Amino acid sequence: xxxxxxxxxxxxxxxxxxxxxxxxxxxxxxxxxxxxxxxxxxxxxxxxxxxxxxxxxxxxxxxxxxxxxxxxxxxxxxxxxxxxxxxxxxxxxxxxxxxxxxxxxxxxxxxxxxxxxxxxxxxxxxxxxxxxxxxxxxxxxxxxxxxxxxxxxxxxxxxxxxxxxxxxxxxxxxxxxxxxxxxxxxxxxxxxxxxxxxxxxxxxxxxxxxxxxxxxxxxxxxxxxxxxxxxxxxxxxxxxxxxxxxxxxxxxxxxxxxxxxx
Amino acid sequence: xxxxxxxxxxxxxxxxxxxxxxxxxxxxxxxxxxxxxxxxxxxxxxxxxxxxxxxxxxxxxxxxxxxxxxxxxxxxxxxxxxxxxxxxxxxxxxxxxxxxxxxxxxxxxxxxxxxxxxxxxxxxxxxxxxxxxxxxxxxxxxxxxxxxxxxxxxxxxxxxxxxxxxxxxxxxxxxxxxxxxxxxxxxxxxxxxxxxxxxxxxxxxxxxxxxxxxxxxxxxxxxxxxxxxxxxxxxxxxxxxxxxxxxxxxxxxxxxxxxxxxxxxxxxxxxxxxxxxxxxxxxxxxxxxxxxxxxxxxxxxxxxxxxxxxxxxxxxxxxxxxxxxxxxxxxxxxxxxxxxxxxxxxxxxxxxxxxxxxxxxxxxxxxxxxxxxxxxxxxxxxxxxxxxxxxxxxxxxxxxxxxxx
Ligand SMILES: Nc1ncnc2c1ncn2[C@@H]1O[C@H](COP(=O)(O)OP(=O)(O)O)[C@@H](O)[C@H]1O
Ligand SMILES: [Mg+2]
Numbered sequence: 238x239x240x241x242x243x244x245x246x247x248x249x250x251x252x253x254x255x256x257x258x259x260x261x262x263x264x265x266x267x268x269x270x271x272x273x274x275x276x277x278x279x280x281x282x283x284x285x286x287x288x289x290x291x292x293x294x295x296x297x298x299x300x301x302x303x304x305x306x307x308x309x310x311x312x313x314x315x316x317x318x319x320x321x322x323x324x325x326x327x328x329x330x331x332x333x334x335x336x337x338x339x340x341x342x343x344x345x346x347x348x349x350x351x352x353x354x355x356x357x358x359x360x361x362x363x364x365x366x367x368x369x370x371x372x373x374x375x376x377x378x379x380x381x382x383x384x385x386x387x388x389x390x391x392x393x394x395x396x397x398x399x400x401x402x403x404x405x406x407x408x409x410x411x412x413x414x415x416x417x418x419x420x421x422x423x424x425x426x427x428x429x430x431x432x433x434x435x436x437x438x439x440x441x442x443x444x445x446x447x448x449x450x451x452x453x454x455x456x457x458x459x460x461x462x463x464x465x466x467x468x469x470x471x472x473x474x475x476x477x478x479x480x481x482x483x484x485x486x487x488x489x490x491x492x493x494x495x496x497x498x499x
Numbered sequence: 500x501x502x503x504x505x506x507x508x509x510x511x512x513x514x515x516x517x518x519x520x521x522x523x524x525x526x527x528x529x530x531x532x533x534x535x536x537x538x539x540x541x542x543x544x545x546x547x548x549x550x551x552x553x554x555x556x557x558x559x560x561x562x563x564x565x566x567x568x569x570x571x572x573x574x575x576x577x578x579x580x581x582x583x584x585x586x587x588x589x590x591x592x593x594x595x596x597x598x599x600x601x602x603x604x605x606x607x608x609x610x611x612x613x614x615x616x617x618x619x620x621x622x623x624x625x626x627x628x629x630x631x632x633x634x635x636x637x638x639x640x641x642x643x644x645x646x647x648x649x650x651x652x653x654x655x656x657x658x659x660x661x662x663x664x665x666x667x668x669x670x671x672x673x674x675x676x677x678x679x680x681x682x683x684x685x686x687x688x689x690x691x692x693x694x695x696x697x698x699x700x701x702x703x704x705x706x707x708x709x710x711x712x713x714x715x716x717x718x719x720x721x722x723x724x725x726x727x728x729x730x731x732x733x734x735x736x737x738x739x740x741x742x743x744x745x746x747x748x749x750x751x752x753x754x755x756x757x758x759x760x761x762x763x764x765x766x767x768x769x770x771x772x773x774x775x776x777x778x779x780x781x782x783x784x785x786x787x788x789x790x791x792x793x794x795x796x797x798x799x800x801x802x803x804x805x806x807x808x809x810x811x812x813x814x815x816x817x818x819x820x821x822x823x824x825x826x827x828x829x830x831x832x833x834x835x836x837x838x839x840x841x842x843x844x845x846x847x848x849x850x851x852x853x854x855x856x857x858x859x860x861x862x863x864x865x866x867x868x869x870x871x872x873x874x875x876x877x878x879x880x881x882x883x884x885x886x887x888x889x890x891x892x893x894x895x896x897x898x899x900x901x902x903x904x
Contacts, residue, residue: 305817305898306896330819338818344810348515357818361820361824405818
């Protein structure tokens with residue numbers, strides 16, 4: 238079972254505390270040092286953008302944060318829980334209840350509808366069928382896709398698919414949303430729209446950690462961390478934070494393929 | 500994850516790959532229906548053998564010459580001489596549990612009546628044969644005590660023989676030649692029809708055992724003595740009394756074996772059903788092999804499906820599916836496949852059994868047992884062959900499953 242978490246955070250007041258995190262992949266004879274000792278803490282309600290060159294260890298870091306992967310060394314506390322001590326089942330439970338994960342490649346089940354995709358996390362929780370459909374609808378509503386509930390991913394544009402994925406990440410009311418290059422496959426306007434959703438969520442108190450390698454996307458966050466060679470190179474607050482909602486208003490309306498996608 | 504939801508999504512997953520699901524099920528369908536049909540044929544055969552034995556009369560004993568050796572009759576030197584007419588008379592006279600006795604001989608060969616001829620068996624009987632066998636004469640009458648005593652050349656025809664030798668006229672009063680010996684037909688037996696095995700019970704001629712022994716058989720002694728006990732509960736007593744009597748009459752020393760064999764219904768039934776049981780199990784195990792092959796088909800498809808859907812598994816795990824959920828999902832898919840196939844196979848097996856009965860006239864019996872067996876087998880196969888692929892899926896690491904291309 239999970240250590241009984243008082244939802245308030247760590248003893249030091251942090252939501253996430255990471256110490257000396259190391260991840261080493263062994264490929265035959267070669268050792269790949271993806272993370273070489275990352276120490277970091279994040280408080281509740283933060284909006285962190287993680288940047289860095291390709292191969293600098295961002296995804297590895299996010300996967301460990303998302304309880305999808307385990308570090309080689311180092312500790313990870315989420316609230317009061319020492320994640321390293323948890324069993325497979327407990328990790329699944331954390332992924333289900335506390336974390337929403339958004340991937341660059343959307344990772345939707347291709348042959349099920351948008352709403353079924355959003356319902357997926359609820360299938361592995363205690364909710365009834367009725368609750369499940371209702372909450373999935375609400376989540377789709379939140380990302381502005383209520384009218385596409387019964388479309389299959391292939392019938393949606395990239396931006397819409399990513400919004401379905403975000404709805405899926407939100408549906409279980411997680412404390413934290415992790416997004417690994419959520420705008421990586423999207424055009425700039427759609428990217429900003431997706432960032433608007435994240436900013437709204439963050440305003441509602443959800444902690445957001447987002448990987449991007451576009452600095453203008455990182456400016457929508459509150460805090461910016463740069464990785465290099467598996468280590469943190471810089472960690473600073475965003476000085477000129479931008480609001481996605483404002484940016485969209487100033488953007489020229491090109492073809493709005495987003496809405497017309499078959 | 501609730502079972503009903505899992506079952507529904509299993510149906511959806513299988514529907515997405517209709518052709519493949521169908522081909523997978525085909526193995527189970529064929530296996531299960533084969534098991535059902537084979538068991539139905541086996542049990543039908545068993546039933547008809549039992550019926551046939553019962554048709555003999557429930558309190559009938561047959562005394563045969565020769566000693567019994569491990570279930571069979573040993574035809575040892577001189578042993579065939581052991582049953583005489585006097586033995587039969589003595590049984591009739593001295594065994595209180597015996598009601599009726601009919602000494603039996605046997606002959607046979609080509610039978611000619613005018614321009615017609617027919618090959619059949621001739622049963623030499625005593626006067627009480629019909630009563631013991633619960634049979635009767637339809638036209639004319641049975642031969643008399645006097646006919647038996649005098650070894651008269653008279654006979655009674657079975658319906659089939661009568662129809663074939665005398666297609667147009669009444670046989671009663673006519674003369675036929677059996678192996679060139681002229682016999683006068685005094686009666687025609689009531690038709691018994693086919694027995695449950697499809698043998699014609701009316702294809703025979705009855706004649707006094709004395710006549711058959713003298714004229715048609717090279718064998719002067721009795722081939723059997725047909726005995727009826729006073730009641731079916733008196734069978735054991737009758738058997739003991741006959742044994743004691745015959746041992747005394749044949750002067751058999753206390754520790755020597757009998758030189759005769761008494762068979763009763765139960766013995767016949769046991770021997771016959773043992774044979775049909777073997778037949779049933781043989782047939783069923785052949786069918787079982789095809790069921791096994793069907794199961795391997797399921798495993799194969801489930802393995803392919805696990806590999807193909809590794810990313811799906813990863814996605815499910817990333818949103819909180821536990822190993823157990825994934826295991827259940829794939830197990831239930833395998834179960835749904837095998838149960839669908841099993842149910843279809845059961846229906847097909849029942850229809851197939853009917854068709855076989857309809858076309859080749861084999862008796863078939865579908866028992867609840869065979870349906871339960873087939874059903875149980877399908878479930879077992881689903882679980883057994885679904886488990887390995889399901890476990891393989893469940894033990895994947897979330898991140899590895901997600902990264903899988
Ligand atoms: N599964 C893996 N096996 C071996 N090496 C890996 C694996 N995943 C990532 N790496 C390596 O670890 C390093 C960091 O990768 P990653 O975290 O994906 O970087 P980023 O997301 O910042 O581009 C890279 O050198 C990459 O090749
Ligand atoms: Mg990456």
